[in-house]
Amino acid sequence: MQLLLRKYISQVITEAIQPTKEQITAALELLTKIVKSSDKYRSHVFLVGGAVRDQVMGKEPKDLDIVIDLPKGGIEFAEYLAKYLNIFKQGSNPVVFPNFGTAKIDLRGVVYNNIDLTGVDIEAVVTRTEIYEPGSRKPQVGFGTINQDVMRRDLTINSLVKDLTTGKILDLTGKGLKDIRSGIIRTTSTPEVILTEDPLRILRAIRFASKYKYKIDNVLESIIKKKANELTNISFERIRDEFEKMLVNKNAAYALELLFNNNLMQYIIPELSQKKKDTITIAEKQKGNFDFIEMLTLIMHNLDVNIIKSNLKKLKLSNEEIKRITALANAIQVLKANSAKNVALKVGAFLNKNNVLKHIEVLYVIDSSLRNIIKSLKDFGKQPTIFFDGNELMQLFNLRPGVEIGKLISLQRELWFNDPNITKDKVIKFIKSQQRANNR
CATH class of the missing domain: 1.10.110.30 (Hydrophobic Seed Protein)
Structure with missing residues (x-):
């Protein structure tokens, strides 16, 4: 069982690795070499999609998708490639999707030109036609020519193909290259x-x-x-x-x-539909390094928190993601209304408790004045010091269990938020003064 668990964890970690530029380049060189050496597949394998578009734009490809214009070509070529590289495993490499004529080859363990290709996948698909029945989102799939395969794609910039045998880029719509240039x-x-x-x-x-x-x-x-x-x-x-x-x-x-x-x-x-100017303006302030949680907070922070929650649930975000975004939205709404020191410290403790301090930069983009306020508070993000728990309070102040104990614990929090440097003696003195006032 432990061995299986270790293998599973190793596989998950490997799958999460993004291939490097060097790995993609080496994998493409290896793939091209294998295609050219095959009598069966020579002139029948094409690089497609983002990889070709990126090459035309002078960018580095991030993935490798290929089509094969032979019946059953996607699955059969994937199996051929895996066997050629000695990584074939029945049922797992390649992973096969027979209904769509698709297979994915995992190059884990393959080394080419001293470059380990672990983390690189190649998706092989048969060239196909897709026919949609009225009202249906699931097409009837059949074998097709490379031209038919290209024309079923959505955008011209994504329709370019590269013949791996000749190295030529084919623009079968006659518009892809022009549209990229224009x-x-x-x-x-x-x-x-x-x-x-x-x-x-x-x-x-x-x-x-x-x-x-x-x-x-x-x-x-x-x-x-x-x-x-x-x-x-x-x-x-x-x-x-x-x-x-x-x-x-x-x-x-x-x-x-x-x-x-x-x-x-x-x-x-929908609630943003009438907030075009504000939404675009606030989005323009970020520098392109915010994650999804931060961007959703950025554009939704002015909405009612319940409306925010409703939209996040509709967008199928996880409970943890919803908690973080609503925590950030609550924080910015509180601080925009009152940024006094004790309020800011409460917000910091709240953000820390909800594990969102790492997203603090989004607050500064929404309101730049908060940066100086928060940076000036060395205790921002800390949880308040509670000097005395319930038992200690009962002994010190001769109290019985009850709501009064909870109130005194809350009071200690408030005292800390007002003065993070407060001492035990000052807390005792304040509580005693409160008791005397209440007994009058």
């Missing part, structure tokens, strides 16, 4: 058809436009506005994933602007 987001075919097949592509268009600061094609933008309400047919998990990618981007403010301009915010966080 900074245009356009669909591979008729926008109405592309967005009807999967309305989530509405948000994908917004995300890619904001990621690269591209302009959305006028025809596509008009169809996005027309079909915006079809987002109600999409699960909020999928919407949340796209929204998160938009917000953790350095161009998050532009993403929000596009969402507002295309009447899409009402399908994500």
Whole structure:
């Protein structure tokens, strides 16, 4: 059992590792070499998706997706590759998804040109057609040509393919390279058809436009506005994933602007729909290094906390994430109303208790004056010192168990918030003075 547990933990850790630029480059060189050496697969394997787009843009690819234009090519090539590299394991490497003709190869343990490729995955897919029945989000999948496979994709900038045998980049829509040069987001075919097949592509268009600061094609933008309400047919998990990618981007403010301009915010966080200017302005203040929790706090902090909670639940955030965001929102609302020293110390203790002190920078972006206030408090974030517990209070002040004990413990907290340097003697003196006043 312990051996199995260690193997599982090792696998989870490995899967969490993001491959480096050197690993991706080496893996692509190895893959190309294997394809060129194969009589069966030579001229039938193509690099697709983000890796090709990134190469054209002069960026480093972050993943390796390939298509094979042979019947059953995705699964059969994946098995061929795994066996060639001596990493084939029946049922686990490659991992096979037969309904979609897809397989994923884990290059763990493979070394090429002295570079360990652990952490690199290659996803192999058969070239296919997808036919959507009216009202259905699940397509009927069949084998197709490389041209048909390209035309089923959503955006022209994502439709480029690279022939691994010749090294040539193929622009089969005739628009992909031009749109990258011109900074245009356009669909591979008729926008109405592309967005009807999967309305989530509405948000994908917004995300890619904001990621690269591209302009959305006028025809596509008009169809996005027309079909915006079809987002109600999409699960909020999928919407949340796209929204998160938009917000953790350095161009998050532009993403929000596009969402507002295309009447899409009402399908994500409706209460922000009438707060376009404030939302975009506050998003412009961050430098692109905030995580999802911080960005949601940033754009929602002025909303009622119950409304914030409701939207976070709808977006399928975890209870822990909801707790952190509402804690931050509560903190900023309290401090904007009253930033006195004792109030700020209470907020610091509250943030620490809710494990969100690491997100403190978001408060400074919302209100820059808070930085100096908080930085001046060396005890910010500390829990108040409680000198006497219930038993000690009963002995010191001749008290019986009851509500009075709880009040005195709370009183000690208040005394500390007003003066973190307070001593035991001063606490005793204050409590005795309170008792005398109450007995008069």
